Amino acid sequence: METFSALLAGFAVALTPVNLVWGFVGVTLGTAIGVLPGVGPALTIALLLPATAKVDPTGALIMFAGIYYGAMFGGSTTSILLNTPGESATIVTAMEGNLMAKRGRAGPALATSAIGSFIAGTIATILLTVMAPIVVDFALKFGPAEYFAVMVLAFTTVSAVLGASAARGLASLFFGLAIGLIGLDSQTGQARFTLGIPELLDGIDVVVVAVGLFAVGETLYIATYFNREADKLEKMKGSIWMTKSDWKRSWMPWLRGTALGFPFGTIPAGGAEIPTFLSYAIEKKLTKHPDEFGKGAIEGVAGPEAANNASATGTLVPLLTLGLPTTATAAIILAAFQQWGLQPGPLLFETQPLLIWGLIASMYTGNVILLILNLPLVGIWVKLLQIPRPLLYAGILIFATLGAYGLRNSWFDLLLLYLVGLIGFLMRRYDIPVAPVLVGMILGPLAEQQFRRALAISQGDLTIFVRQPISATVLAITALVLFGPPIWRRLSARKARRTG
Amino acid sequence: MTARAAVHPGELAISLGLIALGSFIIYETQGIAETQGYAQIGPRLFPYLIGVGLALCGAVLGWHAISGGWRHVPLDEGRERPDWIAFGVISAGVVLHMVIIGWAGFILASILLFVLVARGFGSKRPVRDAVTAIILAVAVFLIFTQGLGLNLPKGPFEGVF
Helix, strand or coil: CHHHHHHHHHHHHHCCHHHHHHHHHHHHHHHHHHHCCCCCHHHHHHHHHHHHCCCCHHHHHHHHHHHHHHHHHHHHHHHHHCCCCCCHHHHHHHHHHHHHHHCCCHHHHHHHHHHHHHHHHHHHHHHHHHHHHHHHHHHCCCCHHHHHHHHHHHHHHHHHHCCCCHHHHHHHHHHHHHHHHCEECCCCCCEECCCCCHHHHHCCCHHHHHHHHHHHHHHHHHHHHCCCCCCCCCCCCCCCCCCHHHHHHHHHHHHHHHHHHHHHHHCCCCCCHHHHHHHHHHHHHHCCCHHHCCCCCCHHHHHHHHHHHHHHHHCHHHHHHHCCCCCHHHHHHHHHHHHCCCCCCHHHHHHCHHHHHHHHHHHHHHHHHHHHHHCCCHHHHHHHCCCCHHHHHHHHHHHHHHHHHCCCCCHHHHHHHHHHHHHHHHHHHCCCCCHHHHHHHHHHHHHHHHHHHHHHHCCCCCCHHHHCHHHHHHHHHHHHHHHHHHHHHHHHHHHHHHHC | CCCCCCCCHHHHHHHHHHHHHHHHHHHHHCCCCCCCCCCCCCCCHHHHHHHHHHHHHHHHHHHHHHCCCCCCCCCCHHHHCCCHHHHHHHHHHHHHHHHHHHHHHHHHHHHHHHHHHHHHCCCCCHHHHHHHHHHHHHHHHHHHHHHCCCCCCCHHHCCCC
16 A cells, blocks of 8 residues: 555656656657667667756656667567667567568558557556565665675676677676776775876766767667668558457467566566567467467567566566666666666655656556657658667767767867777677676776775674675675576586487 | 688787777786675775776687788678778768867857768768858757756857857
8 A cells, every 4th residue: 555655646746747758759769769770779878868967866767767768669669660670679669560461461560569568668657666665675774784785686687698699797897897997996086997097087988888888889780790781771661550350369379478578677687688589489379370470470579578678677576675776777877876866775765756657657658659759650760770770879969979978078089988898899899788888887896885884894804794684695606607507507418428 | 712811810909909998907906905894895806807807808809810810701892992081081070079069159160060071971062061051050059058057168259059
């Protein structure tokens, strides 16, 4: 009941005209950048950070959240009509969705992903509403040792579990942690790793790193390796509306996708890719039309699209209740909270209930707006796909350099931007994930703080992390996810050799 | 598919770079003064852990690089034919923008950047690119200086806006 009245108070905040406008701008921008290949939510929010430093945090955060889940809606449009996915989480949609478009069924493909996204987003927001207070109650018992333990778990899952190689993910994470070290130590005020350069005393701005990796690095990579073949845009033909059999074949995948996506977003294992792939595999198994898979089956669009939306909303559970970002975009949203001096976590639910619940309430309205934006108005977004690639990427770099230079009008930030861009280029080329850099850079300083606080309480005794039951359990889980899979692989390989 | 060679120079170079960065962090950390407070963990321990972590990752990746290449690298055909001219032209755009923005101003620097990036992407229509660049640069300049109150260098247009 308490939750319900808190949510009602949140709606009173979210439904004020000014916040409705913020939400509308957010989801519209989110859809647009989701549609555009080469621009993602992490990059967009990073570019908007400096411009929003002086506005009301509630409105700006409503906009940022709208950009985040709006991009998931828009990304599916690109995946279906173009053979390149708009967002990494919509790769699976690109497989069946693009095939449906090739067979002249672009309309139903777009419809099932928009409606599926809406249903998944709404159910996930209800789950977020119900779960958040429960997690907060639990997290209020956390001390520094427990916080440090869950941060280590988040670091591990984000870098070692996701992606193709634990070694590359961890290298990326440690690189991000190293960037986070630069600047003044928060507890003693000593300069660390500033190399005598005064510009580095404040540390490297997250805007420079995010924009360097996602705009400069990505642009260099695409231009160098993937600019030979032109994209082929599928025409929107026939009715946008789904037939009766389309509905019949879609509703179960929507619900199953939601059920897969939300928990994957919630546990600190971040990323929407895994649940979308799982959803695709499950739908392929359960379908009554197995012959259509690989030729454009509607189930293969409906399930993964619901999964990636539910998972995007799911990542807000650890972000808001524990301050744990598990995706690159969530890490940037955490940096946004920090620029107003806010720290997401259980205490924020007590000190700023209207902000938090206003943000959650805005997601209910945001999903409705997105459904309208993406279904009847889909034709407008398709026009964005007609922007020639040279102009698109040239425009991206104008905004990227503006974002870095606008921080403090210094060419030094532009130099850093290019250097980070070169690193991002190499990371893309050698298949090193970039999200762990941002999570490490933003969460690292917080983790160090909790680590040192915990040791100050225990008077330097490192066993504090294993003597507290909660932190010991979390660290045991961390060890399990880190060392479990390779050991299991080795054991099963040995078994196979013995029998074979 | 071409068979992967036993030793991958690029992957090895990055691995060695990670080891070098880790070692550098460990070395630099020794220069940070340790506050010897009462049972206080100072500003050194965390950097040490990160330096060791980086060096270890570099070592593992280096070992992978000389024993058949990094694991589970997806095969992208595009990667076999890099277009280094595009890379160079776009890099030149970003670096020139950095060099001239101070005195030529935001608008001119951005126009140059836009045209070079478009060229890097193989655009054969310089007039279209230049016109788009001018419109975009002026619009962005006006929105951010007049609308959002950002201070951007005007260059030769001092007094015009």
